[in-house]
Amino acid sequence: MASPSRNNEMQLKTESSRKATLHVLFFERSFRKLLFAMVIFMILLIGAMLITLVVFSIPSITKFGFSFLTGTTWDPANDQFGAFSFVVGTLMTSILSLAFSIPFSMSVAIFLGEYFTSGTLSSVLNSALELLAGIPSIIYGIVGFFILNPFLIQLLKVFHIQYAGVGIFSAAFLLAIMIIPYSASIAREVIQLVPNDLKEAAYSLGATRYEVVTKIMIPYSMSGIFAGILLSFGRALGETMAVTMVVGNSSQLNWSVFGLGDTIASRIANEFGEAFGLHLSVLVEIGLLLMIITVFFGVLGRWIIQKTSVRD
Amino acid sequence: MINDVKLVKRNLRKDRIFVGIISVFSLLCVVPLIVILYFIFVNGASSINWNLFTHDGGIGEEGAGILHAIIGTTEITLLASLIAIPVGILAGVWMAENTRGKFSGFARIVVDVMQGVPSVVLGMVVSIWIVKPFQSFSAFSGSVALAIMMLPVVIKNTEETLKLVPGSIKEAAYALGLPYHRIILKIVLPCGLSGILTGVLVAVARIAGETAPLIFTAFGANYVNLNIFKPMETIPGIIYKSYTFYGEGASVAWGASFVLVIFVLTINLIAKVVINRWKVKF
Numbered sequence: 001m002a003s004p005s006r007n008n009e010m011q012l013k014t015e016s017s018r019k020a021t022l023h024v025l026f027f028e029r030s031f032r033k034l035l036f037a038m039v040i041f042m043i044l045l046i047g048a049m050l051i052t053l054v055v056f057s058i059p060s061i062t063k064f065g066f067s068f069l070t071g072t073t074w075d076p077a078n079d080q081f082g083a084f085s086f087v088v089g090t091l092m093t094s095i096l097s098l099a100f101s102i103p104f105s106m107s108v109a110i111f112l113g114e115y116f117t118s119g120t121l122s123s124v125l126n127s128a129l130e131l132l133a134g135i136p137s138i139i140y141g142i143v144g145f146f147i148l149n150p151f152l153i154q155l156l157k158v159f160h161i162q163y164a165g166v167g168i169f170s171a172a173f174l175l176a177i178m179i180i181p182y183s184a185s186i187a188r189e190v191i192q193l194v195p196n197d198l199k200e201a202a203y204s205l206g207a208t209r210y211e212v213v214t215k216i217m218i219p220y221s222m223s224g225i226f227a228g229i230l231l232s233f234g235r236a237l238g239e240t241m242a243v244t245m246v247v248g249n250s251s252q253l254n255w256s257v258f259g260l261g262d263t264i265a266s267r268i269a270n271e272f273g274e275a276f277g278l279h280l281s282v283l284v285e286i287g288l289l290l291m292i293i294t295v296f297f298g299v300l301g302r303w304i305i306q307k308t309s310v311r312d
Numbered sequence: 313m314i315n316d317v318k319l320v321k322r323n324l325r326k327d328r329i330f331v332g333i334i335s336v337f338s339l340l341c342v343v344p345l346i347v348i349l350y351f352i353f354v355n356g357a358s359s360i361n362w363n364l365f366t367h368d369g370g371i372g373e374e375g376a377g378i379l380h381a382i383i384g385t386t387e388i389t390l391l392a393s394l395i396a397i398p399v400g401i402l403a404g405v406w407m408a409e410n411t412r413g414k415f416s417g418f419a420r421i422v423v424d425v426m427q428g429v430p431s432v433v434l435g436m437v438v439s440i441w442i443v444k445p446f447q448s449f450s451a452f453s454g455s456v457a458l459a460i461m462m463l464p465v466v467i468k469n470t471e472e473t474l475k476l477v478p479g480s481i482k483e484a485a486y487a488l489g490l491p492y493h494r495i496i497l498k499i500v501l502p503c504g505l506s507g508i509l510t511g512v513l514v515a516v517a518r519i520a521g522e523t524a525p526l527i528f529t530a531f532g533a534n535y536v537n538l539n540i541f542k543p544m545e546t547i548p549g550i551i552y553k554s555y556t557f558y559g560e561g562a563s564v565a566w567g568a569s570f571v572l573v574i575f576v577l578t579i580n581l582i583a584k585v586v587i588n589r590w591k592v593k594f
Contacts, residue, residue: 039407041403046422049434241523272527294429
């Protein structure tokens, strides 16, 4: 009993619903493509950054070669550049800051991860660390410049050490405070991953809590703790503002902890604005160097963390 | 027997000493925060006055304020968010949806690399890209640098939040015949809203206080400027330029620091509230 007109209507309906389906499919495909395009965009961005850094540092690399890293004269007026003193300054401030921060960050990690996992004390300390991590580095810089430096002069006078008020020591001190929250929070997380049966087994053998922490928990979570330290080391290497405000900005080679110095990041911040020609290329080259080092430590640290958390 | 008792006692003493040392070191970590906040609030509060918020002007000048810096930071931060948030969220969705395969592993490493790039190097690159060709510092180039800083934070937070959305919700939506884009936009993203929003807020708080990438991109100015293709002053920038001054200049530096700390801490606080209040539990 199908009349021709009805048939036609049916056909029209399927036609329109097919169109609607195609429409939806088109949107769906474009949406998937859009998501993917964003990821590709991100990868291209990093690629373009690397290429820019490499291309712009070529004049400096061809002119100075490897001696750039071992030279100690830095004289933009005469186009003489050697970055050794900044490499030394960067490593000194960062390693010293790690040395200062490790006792504190490990204590915090054990304190929050084992002894006080909840309660008022733990939430107070937790919020304090979060706030410390959230304070901009320029604020660390200004407090370091006006408050910490005079304090350090007085403090070091007690030990009969002449201190100019600015220098490697101030920078390392400030960096240590800045990186404590990072290594502490990572170390805390891995310490909490230690399986309970391991701890209970040790307790049942008569171990004290001190022994459980130092002989079971810390060895077990060592790789994660190490990863946290690597990550905070990467941060310390790349930190700019707080360091440049207290480090003294001296381009002389200096091996003394209490002397003036400068870091790679700080030198770039001070000179890149007015740099051109070879000077610009030299700054780009030390920037590339800094980026490779910090990225290496950052990626290595995250890789280790991923490995350790997959283990459980 | 006596020896055993002695041993146990010694062990217990060690245990107590250890707890003591740990506690002292941990609580000492609060001291820097108290010192920083105390001096920022004391010095900042004394330099805060009506004039500071209503005037612009050069550093060290009589009656100079930070109005231009407040406007500049707001504008640059907003523009950076406008660029970074859509890209970051969409890329984060892709990362959460595609967890397997070599390419997604590579993309993850790229995000890590991006997070590891020092901010000063980022500023340098963006300066080479935008400032040098146009021969002019600009707020726009500063926003681009800050947007690149924001990206990895937004991506990571989006990815990690969306991974927590249970697959059953998505399967239910698929079973109803919903197309992919509606599932993501109407179901998955709203489920992870609190986490994504927290990520965005944390990223905004981070870039609002960032100085290093702005020194040679947005550069700074002594007057109110709304044009994003001209140099623009920011709050961190004004602190950096005025801290070596004494008297009027130092006072402006403390006032600006006070404003910046309040701003950053408020955003962090909002982020905390958002994650606690709006959290969707599965």
